Amino acid sequence: MNATDHAQLRSALVDLHRLLVDSALVVWTAGNVSARTDDGHFLIKPSGVPYDRLTPESMVLCDPDGNPVGPGLKPSSDVFAHAYVYRHRPDVGGVVHTHSTYATAWAARDEAIPCVLTAMADEFGGEIPVGPFALIGGEDIGKGVVDTLEGSRSPAVLMRNHGVFTIGASARSAVKAAVMCEDVARTVHISRQLGAPLPIPQSEIDSLYDRYQNVYGQ
Amino acid sequence: MNATDHAQLRSALVDLHRLLVDSALVVWTAGNVSARTDDGHFLIKPSGVPYDRLTPESMVLCDPDGNPVGPGLKPSSDVFAHAYVYRHRPDVGGVVHTHSTYATAWAARDEAIPCVLTAMADEFGGEIPVGPFALIGGEDIGKGVVDTLEGSRSPAVLMRNHGVFTIGASARSAVKAAVMCEDVARTVHISRQLGAPLPIPQSEIDSLYDRYQNVYGQ
Amino acid sequence: MNATDHAQLRSALVDLHRLLVDSALVVWTAGNVSARTDDGHFLIKPSGVPYDRLTPESMVLCDPDGNPVGPGLKPSSDVFAHAYVYRHRPDVGGVVHTHSTYATAWAARDEAIPCVLTAMADEFGGEIPVGPFALIGGEDIGKGVVDTLEGSRSPAVLMRNHGVFTIGASARSAVKAAVMCEDVARTVHISRQLGAPLPIPQSEIDSLYDRYQNVYGQ
Amino acid sequence: MNATDHAQLRSALVDLHRLLVDSALVVWTAGNVSARTDDGHFLIKPSGVPYDRLTPESMVLCDPDGNPVGPGLKPSSDVFAHAYVYRHRPDVGGVVHTHSTYATAWAARDEAIPCVLTAMADEFGGEIPVGPFALIGGEDIGKGVVDTLEGSRSPAVLMRNHGVFTIGASARSAVKAAVMCEDVARTVHISRQLGAPLPIPQSEIDSLYDRYQNVYGQ
Numbered sequence: 001m002n003a004t005d006h007a008q009l010r011s012a013l014v015d016l017h018r019l020l021v022d023s024a025l026v027v028w029t030a031g032n033v034s035a036r037t038d039d040g041h042f043l044i045k046p047s048g049v050p051y052d053r054l055t056p057e058s059m060v061l062c063d064p065d066g067n068p069v070g071p072g073l074k075p076s077s078d079v080f081a082h083a084y085v086y087r088h089r090p091d092v093g094g095v096v097h098t099h100s101t102y103a104t105a106w107a108a109r110d111e112a113i114p115c116v117l118t119a120m121a122d123e124f125g126g127e128i129p130v131g132p133f134a135l136i137g138g139e140d141i142g143k144g145v146v147d148t149l150e151g152s153r154s155p156a157v158l159m160r161n162h163g164v165f166t167i168g169a170s171a172r173s174a175v176k177a178a179v180m181c182e183d184v185a186r187t188v189h190i191s192r193q194l195g196a197p198l199p200i201p202q203s204e205i206d207s208l209y210d211r212y213q214n215v216y217g218q
Numbered sequence: 219m220n221a222t223d224h225a226q227l228r229s230a231l232v233d234l235h236r237l238l239v240d241s242a243l244v245v246w247t248a249g250n251v252s253a254r255t256d257d258g259h260f261l262i263k264p265s266g267v268p269y270d271r272l273t274p275e276s277m278v279l280c281d282p283d284g285n286p287v288g289p290g291l292k293p294s295s296d297v298f299a300h301a302y303v304y305r306h307r308p309d310v311g312g313v314v315h316t317h318s319t320y321a322t323a324w325a326a327r328d329e330a331i332p333c334v335l336t337a338m339a340d341e342f343g344g345e346i347p348v349g350p351f352a353l354i355g356g357e358d359i360g361k362g363v364v365d366t367l368e369g370s371r372s373p374a375v376l377m378r379n380h381g382v383f384t385i386g387a388s389a390r391s392a393v394k395a396a397v398m399c400e401d402v403a404r405t406v407h408i409s410r411q412l413g414a415p416l417p418i419p420q421s422e423i424d425s426l427y428d429r430y431q432n433v434y435g436q
Numbered sequence: 437m438n439a440t441d442h443a444q445l446r447s448a449l450v451d452l453h454r455l456l457v458d459s460a461l462v463v464w465t466a467g468n469v470s471a472r473t474d475d476g477h478f479l480i481k482p483s484g485v486p487y488d489r490l491t492p493e494s495m496v497l498c499d500p501d502g503n504p505v506g507p508g509l510k511p512s513s514d515v516f517a518h519a520y521v522y523r524h525r526p527d528v529g530g531v532v533h534t535h536s537t538y539a540t541a542w543a544a545r546d547e548a549i550p551c552v553l554t555a556m557a558d559e560f561g562g563e564i565p566v567g568p569f570a571l572i573g574g575e576d577i578g579k580g581v582v583d584t585l586e587g588s589r590s591p592a593v594l595m596r597n598h599g600v601f602t603i604g605a606s607a608r609s610a611v612k613a614a615v616m617c618e619d620v621a622r623t624v625h626i627s628r629q630l631g632a633p634l635p636i637p638q639s640e641i642d643s644l645y646d647r648y649q650n651v652y653g654q
Numbered sequence: 655m656n657a658t659d660h661a662q663l664r665s666a667l668v669d670l671h672r673l674l675v676d677s678a679l680v681v682w683t684a685g686n687v688s689a690r691t692d693d694g695h696f697l698i699k700p701s702g703v704p705y706d707r708l709t710p711e712s713m714v715l716c717d718p719d720g721n722p723v724g725p726g727l728k729p730s731s732d733v734f735a736h737a738y739v740y741r742h743r744p745d746v747g748g749v750v751h752t753h754s755t756y757a758t759a760w761a762a763r764d765e766a767i768p769c770v771l772t773a774m775a776d777e778f779g780g781e782i783p784v785g786p787f788a789l790i791g792g793e794d795i796g797k798g799v800v801d802t803l804e805g806s807r808s809p810a811v812l813m814r815n816h817g818v819f820t821i822g823a824s825a826r827s828a829v830k831a832a833v834m835c836e837d838v839a840r841t842v843h844i845s846r847q848l849g850a851p852l853p854i855p856q857s858e859i860d861s862l863y864d865r866y867q868n869v870y871g872q
Contacts, residue, residue, distance in 0.1 A: 023245070027677070027837045028830055030773055048871030077870055099773050101837075105845035108770050110852050116326050118354065118380045119248055119317050135858065136772065137865055161854050162772045176246055183245045183317075191323035192848055194410055198328055200379050204353065211355055216295055217266030241463070334544050336572065336598045337466055337535050394464055401463045401535075409541035412628055416546050418597050422571065429573055434513055435484030459681070552762050554790065554816045555684055555753050612682055619681045619755075627759035630846055634764055636815050640789065647791055652731055653702030 084142025094171030125153030228274035302360025312389030343371030520578025530607030561589030738796025748825030779807030
């Protein structure tokens with residue numbers, strides 16, 4: 001297998017990074033998307049490369065431990081976090097990391113985002129939790145993501161003083177979760193600036209989540 | 219009548235959804251526009267389809283009860299809310315639903331937006347009211363919209379913990395109300411962050427509303 | 437003189453309205469630019485026409501009293517305010533009106549923007565004052581603008597519960613003042629959210645204003 | 655040496671000014687980038703020229719004292735500040751000045767931005783400090799920048815009541831610092847609106863900074 005395999009997935013990753021930029025979730029090079037390949041490896045953004053210079057070929061193929069396979073660019077600094085998630089969550093096909101503004105503001109206070117919007121019940125099924133502080137580079141972040149999301153319906157986790165990780169069945173689903181996470185982080189923040197948003201009863205959250213996951217869409 | 223009738227209205231709906239995106243009122247697939255047809259049915263966005271993939275043909279023709287007519291995509295999850303509005307408000311030709319940030323922030327607190335701007339008096343004729351919490355999928359939201367707007371001059375209603383519905387003589391008018399609603403929701407929110415906006419006396423609100431509705435424009 | 441004279445000025449006005457949109461100072465049709473012609477009349481935006489449909493020909497030529505000259509579209513609702521300014525301020529060649537968010541938020545509280553930024557000292561030479569509440573359609577707004585700016589170095593005035601008017605030697609200068617007004621309104625608002633911005637001594641404001649007006653630029 | 659030398663650097667400066675605009679760090683003409691040439695002079699934005707009219711030829715070549723070399727446009731009002739930085743910091747190859755909103759809001763309160771985000775530890779190695787109030791036009795601003803950054807790892811300094819200066823080994827690095835400075839200024843501001851962001855221990859800041867400076871990227 002050489003570094004230019006998985007042509008379609010590589011091309012989709014370029015588009016999804018572009019979507020992060022267009023959704024104003026990332027600046028400069030601070031954010032990345034990865035996608036699991038059908039042979040159990042994964043493709044991820046190269047480290048420090050600006051979004052407008054990403055090409056399908058520049059995406060880095062990594063083995064399940066996060067080591068690059070074959071020649072090419074160095075993978076994202078967050079590669080071992082992504083690898084840890086893929087190894088421990090066989091249901092996950094895509095992982096996204098951003099420092100999106102409002103979500104990161106909640107993360108800096110170590111404060112979960114309460115579920116006070118129907119859109120949040122739909123997508124996250126409850127609050128968006130906060131994971132531990134962890135240094136970049138090793139597996140600590142990946143472990144924090146997996147441990148915090150265990151038993152949660154949320155595909156997003158706020159990592160303390162750091163930013164957001166989201167997961168999905170596909171890279172596109174993980175990007176959707178990242179977009180929705182910032183959207184609800186912003187709306188709930190703004191609501192709380194002038195008072196206390198009303199809670200949504202758990203039974204209503206359950207109804208909304210069930211419907212959205214099972215009925216919504218085509 | 220087949221699913222590709224009403225070509226001009228279908229095309230206008232694609233443009234109006236694009237306008238929601240360009241006005242930053244919606245993210246991903248969370249928002250929709252519908253328009254009543256001249257034969258008493260209505261066209262609405264298909265469920266879960268991204269805005270940049272909408273085509274005139276993808277718009278879903280529904281009967282007055284909100285049931286799709288003929289083959290095609292599934293209509294928006296909010297289809298029964300739109301249908302309820304059309305059945306109970308013969309003056310309405312278009313309905314818009316968004317989760318626009320600032321308006322939804324007011325809605326999450328169950329707080330009406332007070333009329334403290336001349337632009338708000340012009341377009342809304344007073345405060346923008348809040349409707350009840352209601353689950354998506356049935357007619358409860360439509361009933362909440364119609365009941366709350368009864369006796370109000372506002373073409374916009376904030377639905378508690380949810381978002382915004384707007385109505386208009388045409389789909390374009392309803393989109394205008396959605397754009398103006400977010401604009402005044404944002405300005406009044408920001409004004410209140412540092413103090414209390416001054417009220418506008420009711421007689422002045424009445425003068426402004428009357429002039430804007432009857433003199434403004436070509 | 438017919439309605440298509442002043443071709444260059446008409447074309448410049450289309451561009452300047454586009455600049456208001458690109459600078460996010462206006463939504464829908466809520467804002468306008470006018471420019472004095474060399475024969476003592478002025479050109480102004482037509483009422484209620486969306487910005488992306490403006491053409492040079494659509495700009496409305498008005499006499500010094502604000503009455504349209506010749507056939508064509510109806511002028512902006514604010515035409516008499518613009519006319520009043522041109523009649524009472526022979527130094528003014530352009531007038532701009534917007535409801536830009538942060539400036540209008542200060543206006544809704546009837547609160548002048550204090551001069552706590554060097555960029556504000558440069559362009560406005562001190563605080564940006566607030567004018568009275570006045571109904572749209574007559575000369576009250578124009579009188580409020582002229583009276584409030586008398587004795588002020590600021591080319592911008594916040595009209596209570598309404599929005600912003602700016603003046604300039606040219607329409608382009610007035611647009612610049614509108615852009616800078618919103619920029620400093622936003623920055624000072626945000627600064628005050630977390631504490632008290634430090635004042636700039638009057639003598640320093642005077643130095644900055646003098647330099648910017650007389651030395652800056654080509 | 656004539657004013658059109660350094661063709662590649664001049665062209666890069668046009669692109670970097672465009673990047674300031676695209677990153678929403680500047681409005682109208684309020685912000686500038688300079689780059690040291692390999693012969694010890696530097697190129698800088700001309701004074702008062704709008705960003706969309708900048709050309710490679712319009713960039714002004716200046717000697718180490720900030721005086722223009724040869725015919726051409728007048729340099730930025732901030733030219734002597736840039737010159738002072740180049741003379742006192744031989745490691746610096748580029749300087750950027752902006753009035754970006756959130757950073758300037760901190761500067762107006764004379765308040766340093768605390769290091770509560772891993773992205774801030776990465777790029778700035780600690781807090782972003784505030785320099786003194788200084789008038790535009792002379793060397794006071796340059797001296798304030800150099801003195802404040804002495805002993806700091808931050809490539810950005812907030813100048814009181816004014817805005818931001820950033821430095822870098824290249825003009826592109828200085829632009830990156832300006833982009834990241836506004837991003838963290840905004841995120842930390844928003845975090846503090848609803849409570850107190852958690853501090854990051856100094857040892858963790860040191861680890862993050864060391865890794866980012868030495869391991870990150872290609």
